[in-house]
Amino acid sequence: MGTPPPTGIKQILKEALKTKTGMAAVIILGMMILMSASIPFYSPVNFVKRWNDLKSWYEYPSLAAPVWVKWFTGTNLPETIDLTSKHFRVTEEEISGHYITTYTAYFRYTYDDYPSELKALIKTDIKGKPVRLNIIFIRPDGEEINLFNGLVSSGQTTFDISLDPKLQKNIARFVYEKTGTVPEVIRPEIILFSKSPSKYGNEAASSNVLRGRYIVKFQVLSDKKISAEPRFIVYGKVYGFAGTDLYRRDLWLGILWGAPVALAFGTVAAIATALLQVIIGAAGAWFGPKWDELVQRIADFFLIIPVLPILILISVIYKVTIWSLLGWVIVFSVVGVSSKIARSITFQIREEQYIEAAKTYGASKTRMLFYYVIPRIMPFTFALVALNVPTYIFLEASLSFLGLGDPELPTWGRILGDAYSAGALYQGYWWWVILPAFMIMLVSLGFTLLSYAFDKIVNPRLREE
């Protein structure tokens, strides 16, 4: 069937690039590599630490969908409005030795849906006794709600308006004063942004959202001049390119970070195991029947031993990191399909003339194995190596999915596992599942195409005429 298959590594790569599938593979994988390379520009240096420090994500909305959902649904879903101390105007009054410092900020709310959560924060530098704080929320229709009236001590104080029962009581009072009924469920983020707060319970419809200019006031009363940093966060329902998870983490950063981890783990594992398998398979066939028998028995052993359960067992007992996992994977893949290929090719090569020639000039058996036999075999494993990259990425993902992977690094499998255990499948948090899944599929498509391109070159049965 035409010309014999090329054997040099460079030659094969060159040939692979000429095919359509090879080009597609290079484009997909090139994109992945670019994505990995872009990480230093996107994320802070200590990102891995931050990913696991759930407290550091407090300014992000929880379970927000990606921003582009807006364009598909046609509703203007709220984005997060973060009023930091820069946004607040400060006025001071002095009344008989007391200072009243008022911080006022406003924001325009023009979205079609309610915010997901509200939070007020204040940082003060007062020393000594606590000061009195008053948080006032003024709606576009002029209604004023006193969210909090009480003492705060120095340092950072956070008011979880959506969760704090004390603040919810104040909001319930507002509803009672307005309508004469007390709501059964108090959801401040809906009541405060609703045209008719009494009916929000079954009519939290988007048509009921009160749009306009909202004002937030922090009043601090103390006996000396103080400085404070107020902050008011109106959490949205959409965030960023990939949304956020239950723990408020920006999924896009996690997905980006997953790319180099997956690529590195997959390629290193695939290349290392292929090399090892080829060396062992070829050595068995090369050094004679006794060695061959030994390799065959090791292969039987690995056929009988359930590898995935044992890897899971190891991860349960030892709490693997990604690098120790790599080591275990290699240990359990010393014999495999590549060693079978290597074995059968070595049997053919053994009889060839150039081996005879090497023998006559006195090359040692080991030298011949490593210089003349193994380089001949490697091209035949290329397709398999390319195909094994996603296999190993999925192996890591499988362990991470069960919560047994690397405890630090954000990997795609871990994101999927987090999503699964948080019930994303049954609550419809699709972005938490679909986007990391899409990335894994894209990588495996890239390597599948690459594998096919290699296979076509080495294996003439696939060649297009």
Added chain:
Amino acid sequence: MATFIAKRALILTLTLMFSVYMTVVIANFGGYVDKLLRDQITFDVTTALSRDPNFAKLSQEERQKLIEQRIEAKIRAAGLDKPFLERSLIQFTQALTLNLGRAAFLRSSSGSKAIADIIMERLPRTVLLFTLGTIMAAGIGIFLGLVQARKALSKFDRIMIVLEIFTYVQPAWFYGILFILIFAFYLRIFPSGGMVSIPAPTEPVAYFLDVLYHLALPLITWIFASFGYWAYTTRNIVLQTMEEDFVTAARAKGLPERIILWRYVLRPSSPPIITGVAFAIVFSWTGAIITETVFNWPGIGLLFWEAIAALDAPVIIGLTVILAYLIVLTVLALDIIYGILDPRLRVMR
């Protein structure tokens, strides 16, 4: 022929013994699990005693003595006082004689601690899902592979190859989560997991239909994840045979393509395919750990996961040993069948 089979049987028995012993060592983590169990006993005894009001009245020395006595008694009762080598040999002989013993922590839903009971309770469920799925996937895949081999290198063939490799590379659980999201959450066609509704229907026909309803999505997932392997390997094996000289000779004789395919191509192509199917069926009995977890399918895979999470070494050993026996018997059976069917093998050995 007889000596060939005897030789194979001997080698396979030795391999089996080695694998089973290694499993015993690995499942116990070279004695590490024993240490964990001893720690657990120490912890249990200490906390139990510290809750006992009479215990607080004793002096420091007496307390220490009592704790040590109780721990020792419990350790001896659990057989943990013997060195690991001895314990591993006992477990090894028990495993080889298929005396599976009792689980350390797990129980069957009827409350039995006997590993045989636990496994027999789970096995039919796994067979229902995975063996059925494997047979169906193999059927669909082999058919596709034959079609592709006849139209080799056509556009259809090339697209199918990429599709098949691509679908096969991703594990079933991965499709599982996507399918649950699409078909169970959004379209609401199938239930999201479990084997029966809660509460389960009592009438047998309704129960059967309910199980089928729950079976559908994991079964589709399993078939989707594995048909590609069968199609691609079948295609390649058949194509390889088609290039053999005797097929060319048959073509040169002017035999119709149908006869060439059935008589000259399929017969020599079938042994490797049958081997593959036989092994896949054997392996299907272990289920799939993550797929069963995702679909909450209470089969062997989920049992394996529960056993690992609880570090229940006897259950892990029991499952592995049964699988090892099945594989070895399959290998031997295939050796014998091919020895009879393929005259070349008889002469060679």
